[in-house]
Amino acid sequence: MSSSTSVFDASVDFDDLMELIRPRSVMIVGASTTPGTLGHTTVVNVLEHSDFDGQVYLVNPKGGELRGQPLYPTVGDVPVQGIDVALLLVPAEVAVDTLQSCAQKGVRYAIVFTGGFGELGEAGRSVEADMLTLAHRTGMRLYGPNCAGLTMLDPRLGLTFSTEFCNDGRSGQLSRIGLVTQGGGLGRSLMQGNERGVRFSRWFSTGNELDLDSADFIHWLAKDPGTDLICTVMEGIKDGARFVAAAKAAQKAGKPLVALKIGRSDFGKKAAQSHTASLAGEDLVNDAVFAQYGVIRVDDLDELLDVASLISRVGVRSLKRICVYSSSGGAGVLSADKVGEAGLSMATLGPGTVAEMARYAPSYAALTNPVDLTTKALVDPTLARNCLTPLFKDPEVDVVLYPITSNYAASTEGIVRNMLEVARGGAKAFVPVWMSSRRGPAHDMLIREGFAPIYSLRNTMLALQRISRYAQHVTETVDPRVDAQELPAVPPAATPALALPSNEAQAKALLAHHGVRSPREKQAANGDEAVMHARAIGFPVALKLVADGVLHKSEIGGVQLHLQSDDQVRVAFDLIMNNARQHRISPQAIRGVLVSEMVTGGVEILVGIHRDEIFGPVLSVGAGGVWVEVDADVARCHLPASRAVLERALLQTRIARRLDSHRGLPARDREALLDAMQRLAQLFLELGVHVQSLEVNPLVVLDEGQGVVALDAVIE
Structure with missing residues (x-):
């Protein structure tokens, strides 16, 4: 073959x-x-x-x-x-x-x-x-x-x-x-x-x-x-x-x-x-x-x-700064609305551009953006030509957008012909929007001359938006011929170096082996051991059920927080064990509890990786904690991925803004978070097909320089 x-x-x-x-x-x-x-x-x-x-x-x-x-x-x-x-x-x-x-x-x-x-x-x-x-x-x-x-x-x-x-x-x-x-x-x-x-x-x-x-x-x-x-x-x-x-x-x-x-x-x-x-x-x-x-x-x-x-005609370039040119004031305002809704911008025309247009335009014309020459442009095609030329030369303009609201037969044909003469020689993208339900010679001329119109302002903005984002992606992306910055892919049949974990304690041990630390914590089999570990760690502490195969402990009453004394620890231990029995957790699966220090402050982040049935390993990052499903603030990327790709995914989330210093609050340790994301990604790839998902929620991002702490971890 x-x-x-x-x-x-x-x-x-x-x-x-x-x-x-x-x-x-x-x-x-x-x-x-x-x-x-x-x-x-x-x-x-x-x-x-x-x-x-x-x-x-x-x-x-x-x-x-x-x-x-x-x-x-x-x-x-x-x-x-x-x-x-x-x-x-x-x-x-x-x-x-x-x-x-x-x-x-x-x-x-x-x-x-x-x-x-x-x-x-x-x-x-x-x-x-x-x-x-x-x-x-x-x-x-x-x-x-x-x-x-x-x-x-x-x-x-x-x-x-x-x-x-x-x-x-x-x-x-x-x-x-x-x-x-x-x-x-x-x-x-x-x-x-x-x-x-x-x-x-x-x-x-x-x-x-x-x-x-x-x-x-x-x-x-x-x-x-x-x-x-x-x-x-x-x-x-x-x-x-x-x-x-x-x-x-x-x-x-x-x-x-x-x-x-x-x-x-x-x-x-x-x-x-x-x-x-x-x-x-x-x-x-x-x-x-x-x-x-x-x-x-x-x-x-x-x-x-x-x-x-549009791409085939203007190529890949930023098309964010738009000048709307129209003979209809309403179409100009509607276009400006759609520009704003799409996150694009109305270009600020240079003084020289405005002055040049003023030489030809009637005194009542609007010469700021949007440019409205009124209906006089329909009966005086040279007016359109003279005023379009400086727009196509203005360095602050990426796109000249022309909403054509109506088909006035010969008049529209004349103005489109004059516009095309300017647009062909201009360095700007010219985007005609045919808004009328009636076609005609002017419409056919646009197609014949290679300036296929778009048929709605909404679709126009979507096209400009998508092409601009792609142009930014091309600019920001590391040369795709160089894959050295990507994490190495491990063959699917790779055998994990460590035994696959069946509960939180084992999962955290595996994470620690790969450089992602957990709080100070000890596993206890009974109430007395739990008290002993709590004293050694220092109050307040948290107790969490350790049971093989139990993924969401809080939903069955398997987590007790902010425990301040020996008596509270004993009561919490008994309550957790009783809840486990009520939810019919097998006695053979129950390993005891984790006694853990209470980590305060920081920003709670979720980092999860699952094996998609089509694309394989996919990493998710976003707002963590118990409200993760409600907040739904998550971005994703395909693995293996470079650190830059992981960071771009993080920056797509709203929670990422809370990592920065704000109103006297300290900045959080973004670099340590990215380190942890890389290490978790590498661990998942090393575990291979034996693992379907890995989730750390929450991963607490502490103040800058203090690192991150994995409060909970699940590996399936």
Whole structure:
């Protein structure tokens, strides 16, 4: 198998896909002589609508001829070996036998268009398992099933049954944008974005992703010299490690990756599983992983088209300082509202800019931001040209935003034409927003000239916001080619050096072994021992139940705090034991209590790590203590991660602000917290697959220079 290994992760291999994307021979199994059928359309797409000069072999059990090509009754009758791509339009019940024949024929890639597999339930998954076993045994790669195939428009190659392929890429200049979608319907919707000026040049519809998945094609597009930007619509992420490796490849290549991940809600997750038999994944984890590896996440198809269109036109840059230019005062104010709501800023125009506009504008025009030349700009196109020019030269402006509220036919066309003359030569991003429900020549001119409008102020601000954040990420991120600052990944089968803990005392001992200290504490088996340890530690103390497998002790009355005397300690011990019995904790599981010093002051932080079913180890950090579920102040990052990535996650939380000095309160020991986060991450990675989660809550961050203390720890 020809493959290229990711430079980021030696354990992730990607096929080079060249025989699939630039095939020399194609076999269509299920070719049909009946116009309108999928088998007929597929043949027409390859023979007539593609720039394909390789060999084409058609298979139909009836035999005969189609478009001057012989129809072979079976795959075995095709008179050659070593075919690059086979397109299968056959019923699901004969898919495995057909694939077996393809493998014997030496087919390198098989695209299975047919549905009726894993998306329909257990029987379909069983067939998929047989298909995958066959592929692994023979080395043949599978694309699909339940997919719409692939579309390449430069040069043209349609390995698809879509009747719309003949129209793809026929109007306007193609953008250098690649598209990867699991579903065919949403992908086709995006491909028809050419009507609004967004013209994808490559489209891979991957279906159930039995073998090849979205990551394979994202990785290929990252290397493709004909692609500058990658968009994807994902219903589920099949393999987190492969997706991360592909995202890193795109980042290394300087190609933004824009993702619409659907299946966010419980309803959406169920729909995704029934559609593509994929796991949707925990959405908060998806958010964290996407942000960490520079994936621009959008929420719907319109957003994806808007972001892709704008990036392809203006590139990756900060678009935060906005000048609103309008002939409608109301549109200017509404735009300013939306700018503020999005956390962007209204640019402060320089005195020279205002003075230059004043030379031409009527006395009643508004020349501060937003700029309102009133309706005079509609009847005097040169006014717009003269006033726009200084705006595009102002160094304090990133974006000139033009809300077009109405279509006044020739008047609007004239002003748009004059605006485009200025915008083409300007160094600023020009963003027209077409707010009218009526299209017209001016609207079509914007698309024709490469300035695809956005259709709402809300989506405009989202696009500007997302691109600006991505530009900041690119600036702040350590060179992705250098992974030296990341914690080393430990092989999944690693065996822990210490026995896995079954209770808090053992968990804390393991943490202490890795440099994360606990309070002074001792384990006691009875009330007298508890009193003895309390005296040695010094009052006040806390008592906590130690019982194997009991994770949340406070919920069963297993924690007693602020104990000031021998008698209080004895009473607390008896109360904890009685509560444990009432909650039917096995006597064999009960080990006694921990007698612990009371740590006062500091800021309570939660640091937890769990093994996500898609992405593996994920660290969470945020507000800790008993209110953690209520506060829900948590940020996440994927492991392994550098210290800088851990700190960025911490700074996303509200609780992080309490670590700074404020109104006479001392600053807390942020560096010690980051040290502890790194050590806990490393411990979790070393423990490997034996551990599903590790949580320290609370981890008290003391005053600067005094470190942190783990008050509780749970390892599952």
